[in-house]
Amino acid sequence: MTQIAEVIVDVPTMQTNTPYSYKIPAALSDQLQPGMRVVVPFGNGGRKVQGFVWQVKPDAKPDPEVTLKTIDTVMDPTPVVNAELMQLAGWLARTTYAFTITCLQTMLPNALKAKYQKWVKPSPELSQPVRQQIFGEQSELLWDDSLKPEIVKQLLTLNRQHLVQVHYAVNNQSHVKKITMVKPAMSTNELVRARKALRSTAVKQATLIDYLIAHREPISQPELEHNLKVTSTILNTGEANGWLTRQAKEVYRDPFQTAVAQTAALHLNADQEKAVHAICEATDQQHPETFLLEGVTGSGKTEVYLQAMANALKQGKQALMLVPEISLTPQIVGRVRGRFGKRVAVLHSGLSAGERFDEWRRIQRGEAQVVVGARSAVFAPLKNLGVIIVDEEHEGSYKQEDNPRYHARDVALWRSRYHHCPVVLGSATPSLESRARAQKNVYTRLVLPHRVNQQQLPQVTVVDMTEELRHHKESNFSTPLMTAIQDRLQRGEQTLLMLNRRGYSSFVMCRDCGFVLQCPNCDISLTLHMDTKTMKCHYCGHEEPIPHICPNCHSRHIRYYGTGTQKVEQELKSLLPAARIIRMDVDTTRRKGAHERLLRRFGSHQADILLGTQMIAKGLDFPDVTLVGVLNADTSLGLPDFRASERTFQLLTQVSGRAGRAEKPGQVFIQTYNPDHYAIQLAKTQNYEQFFGREMQLRHRGNYPPYYFAVKLTASDVDEHKAAEAMVSIVRKLKTVLTPKAILLGPTPSAIARVNKRYYYQLVIKYKKEPQLDSALFEILSQAQKVSRGGLQIAIDRNPMSFM
Numbered sequence: 056m057t058q059i060a061e062v063i064v065d066v067p068t069m070q071t072n073t074p075y076s077y078k079i080p081a082a083l084s085d086q087l088q089p090g091m092r093v094v095v096p097f098g099n100g101g102r103k104v105q106g107f108v109w110q111v112k113p114d115a116k117p118d119p120e121v122t123l124k125t126i127d128t129v130m131d132p133t134p135v136v137n138a139e140l141m142q143l144a145g146w147l148a149r150t151t152y153a154f155t156i157t158c159l160q161t162m163l164p165n166a167l168k169a170k171y172q173k174w175v176k177p178s179p180e181l182s183q184p185v186r187q188q189i190f191g192e193q194s195e196l197l198w199d200d201s202l203k204p205e206i207v208k209q210l211l212t213l214n215r216q217h218l219v220q221v222h223y224a225v226n227n228q229s230h231v232k233k234i235t236m237v238k239p240a241m242s243t244n245e246l247v248r249a250r251k252a253l254r255s256t257a258v259k260q261a262t263l264i265d266y267l268i269a270h271r272e273p274i275s276q277p278e279l280e281h282n283l284k285v286t287s288t289i290l291n292t293g294e295a296n297g298w299l300t301r302q303a304k305e306v307y308r309d310p311f312q313t314a315v316a317q318t319a320a321l322h323l324n325a326d327q328e329k330a331v332h333a334i335c336e337a338t339d340q341q342h343p344e345t346f347l348l349e350g351v352t353g354s355g356k357t358e359v360y361l362q363a364m365a366n367a368l369k370q371g372k373q374a375l376m377l378v379p380e381i382s383l384t385p386q387i388v389g390r391v392r393g394r395f396g397k398r399v400a401v402l403h404s405g406l407s408a409g410e411r412f413d414e415w416r417r418i419q420r421g422e423a424q425v426v427v428g429a430r431s432a433v434f435a436p437l438k439n440l441g442v443i444i445v446d447e448e449h450e451g452s453y454k455q456e457d458n459p460r461y462h463a464r465d466v467a468l469w470r471s472r473y474h475h476c477p478v479v480l481g482s483a484t485p486s487l488e489s490r491a492r493a494q495k496n497v498y499t500r501l502v503l504p505h506r507v508n509q510q511q512l513p514q515v516t517v518v519d520m521t522e523e524l525r526h527h528k529e530s531n532f533s534t535p536l537m538t539a540i541q542d543r544l545q546r547g548e549q550t551l552l553m554l555n556r557r558g559y560s561s562f563v564m565c566r567d568c569g570f571v572l573q574c575p576n577c578d579i580s581l582t583l584h585m586d587t588k589t590m591k592c593h594y595c596g597h598e599e600p601i602p603h604i605c606p607n608c609h610s611r612h613i614r615y616y617g618t619g620t621q622k623v624e625q626e627l628k629s630l631l632p633a634a635r636i637i638r639m640d641v642d643t644t645r646r647k648g649a650h651e652r653l654l655r656r657f658g659s660h661q662a663d664i665l666l667g668t669q670m671i672a673k674g675l676d677f678p679d680v681t682l683v684g685v686l687n688a689d690t691s692l693g694l695p696d697f698r699a700s701e702r703t704f705q706l707l708t709q710v711s712g713r714a715g716r717a718e719k720p721g722q723v724f725i726q727t728y729n730p731d732h733y734a735i736q737l738a739k740t741q742n743y744e745q746f747f748g749r750e751m752q753l754r755h756r757g758n759y760p761p762y763y764f765a766v767k768l769t770a771s772d773v774d775e776h777k778a779a780e781a782m783v784s785i786v787r788k789l790k791t792v793l794t795p796k797a798i799l800l801g802p803t804p805s806a807i808a809r810v811n812k813r814y815y816y817q818l819v820i821k822y823k824k825e826p827q828l829d830s831a832l833f834e835i836l837s838q839a840q841k842v843s844r845g846g847l848q849i850a851i852d853r854n855p856m857s858f859m
């Protein structure tokens with residue numbers, strides 16, 4: 056009998072969902088558990104790859120015909136993926152058309168992801184002079200970016216001639232941070248004796264012994280050195296003389312730069328009370344119920360979440376709260392920390408890899424009971440969930456755009472079934488999908504129809520910009536909005552101005568020939584960035600200097616078009632020289648913590664106006680903001696996508712909701728060229744229910760989600776022909792398995808047909824029930840794997856956020 060482990064291996068060019076069998080070496084025989092990472096040989100070259108133990112079979116009877124390879128080493132003392140997450144990975148792979156290995160890696164912090172080092176070593180046949188020239192005295196060489204191109208070229212040739220051998224090593228990147236702790240190693244009496252034996256000139260040593268006599272508890276070395284003003288040399292002496300011992304202690308990196316004041320639970324109003332009660336009951340009865348918490352902006356949804364989470368903790372359970380792009384909502388994180396203090400772990404992309412790894416370990420070891428995080432935090436290894444919150448559940452950022460293309464909301468629902476705990480989906484503007492499910496009683500609807508403290512919703516005015524443009528030219532500000540801003544400045548109240556970023560970036564155009572500078576790699580024009588004085592491509596990152604002469608006709612009449620946030624800021628400064636403005640966009644928030652700093656400055660009244668992109672629309676709760684202006688409501692409306700109206704309505708409602716949240720009433724101006732569009736008209740009255748009814752009718756008529764399911768397939772290749780051909784043959788294949796009721800859109804070139812030198816073709820399938828679709832898609836995927844070395848890539852996106 057042999058001990059065998061089924062291992063999911065990490066081989067990008069040969070992915071499959073089937074695990075490979077490996078022999079377990081005797082040394083690991085009763086150590087190996089599912090969910091541990093291992094290093095295994097793979098393929099004929101004996102190349103080393105990382106894998107996850109999927110299953111351990113203690114008494115397998117392997118096929119005698121097959122010689123099994125043996126596991127090299129194990130990388131973890133305990134499993135890094137627990138039983139629940141293993142099961143979840145399998146489910147994700149099946150439902151998102153992804154590979155299990157990709158799913159497993161997505162669940163783990165980056166520090167635990169495989170990193171490979173390529174090493175090269177000389178074969179015995181390699182001549183001594185060449186060996187000396189390339190390797191010197193080293194027995195092998197790390198093959199990385201630092202190698203000179205000549206050497207790389209030479210190595211490639213030698214490799215083909217089998218005169219050198221390349222092998223891969225798996226690198227463990229999970230560094231645990233440690234500090235040195237110092238503590239006395241002698242009894243007080245012994246230390247007193249040692250003190251007496253010192254020469255009178257040994258002042259520093261005397262200080263150290265005095266300290267050790269007075270303090271028996273360990274202290275960190277840096278702290279001790281700082282307190283006593285001694286150097287490490289003195290501590291070395293102390294250790295050599297046996298006065299003290301030093302020991303490394305594991306510490307966590309602290310991702311929080313600021314402390315927050317503790318808060319107590321607020322007294323709930325009747326609607327909040329009802330909601331909290333329902334959620335707590337589901338937690339207490341271990342009922343995996345899904346709640347849709349539909350509460351207007353400023354209705355106190357956060358307080359409902361906090362009290363539901365507190366109840367879960369009281370039951371000895373844990374709570375998970377997802378927020379969209381957390382770095383964008385530091386206020387929310389502050390509130391959770393204010394209520395639960397050190398029990399909170401935070402996971403988001405703003406953390407360094409080390410900080411993230413430490414937060415993850417605190418969760419895994421059960422040291423954190425509350426987790427707040429963005430999309431991928433839905434995989435936090437909490438073992439005993441009592442409630443899951445998905446705040447702003449309609450947000451598109453919960454859907455991952457790359458493999459595995461999962462939606463965090465779906466994962467949250469899966470985990471709720473696993474843990475038998477409720478999920479709360481909260482929003483002022485729920486996604487149509489969720490609201491439709493509540494309609495069918497699949498979800499339980501909870502409603503907070505009023506703002507807390509009986510405050511009114513803000514008064515919204517829609518400004519017709521075509522009309523405005525007749526009076527004055529080319530300003531970003533209509534007269535009523537400008538008057539309102541001036542009024543706020545006089546009263547010392549604050550203003551929020553939002554610029555709809557999409558399709559609103561600046562570009563340059565030649566006034567003589569109309570030439571617009573395009574990205575050489577993508578079908579999209581380059582964006583002007585004044586801070587770096589460059590033209591940038593937002594898709595592939597290409598960058599070049601701003602042209603001063605037209606590359607096409609050599610004219611000098613280049614015009615800088617469009618109004619990015621920078622331009623609006625300039626105009627605002629010239630119109631209102633006294634106003635203090637904070638600008639918030641990708642450029643001003645790139646540095647770590649910048650976002651939070653800017654918001655703190657605004658919150659403490661160091662500015663009158665916060666001007667920003669979509670990132671200021673959500674979650675902000677500033678009592679003195681009484682005016683909100685939307686400079687261009689239309690750009691998101693103009694997108695040729697079925698969700699364009701929904702997105703626009705959500706955005707306008709959310710941003711309007713930032714005004715008048717405390718005692719003072721709020722006012723909103725929405726500038727638009729489509730004043731009569733229903734999404735804008737209904738955002739004006741913040742009438743979600745009416746918008747829902749209207750939009751559902753349109754979706755029904757157009758056979759769109761949520762009435763239909765959808766899958767989007769994309770084929771891309773550097774050769775346009777190959778991409779198109781692949782799509783055509785996929786369509787041919789699909790037509791043989793689909794029922795006549797399925798609706799195919801395409802194949803067509805994607806909205807941006809070329810990105811980073813690759814051409815994209817797509818197909819959208821709308822369907823209600825297609826029993827054979829899944830298996831057909833998996834077959835397409837695995838066939839694409841086999842030919843993918845040629846460059847063709849196939850992507851499958853179930854329930855895509857857009858059809859573009």
Ligand SMILES: Nc1ncnc2c1ncn2[C@@H]1O[C@H](COP(=O)(O)OP(=O)(O)OP(=O)(O)O)[C@@H](O)[C@H]1O
Nearest residue numbers: 321322323324352353354355356357358507674712
């Ligand atoms: N029961 C209550 N009593 C007094 N104040 C409350 C109560 N509940 C919430 N608040 C306060 O009301 C304000 C708005 O609440 P909150 O930010 O939770 O609203 P929200 O529904 O999440 O809004 P949005 O969707 O607009 O972000 C907050 O400052 C909060 O502290």
Ligand SMILES: [Zn+2]
Nearest residue numbers: 574577592595
């Ligand atoms: Zn590009």
Ligand SMILES: [Zn+2]
Nearest residue numbers: 565568605608
């Ligand atoms: Zn020109």
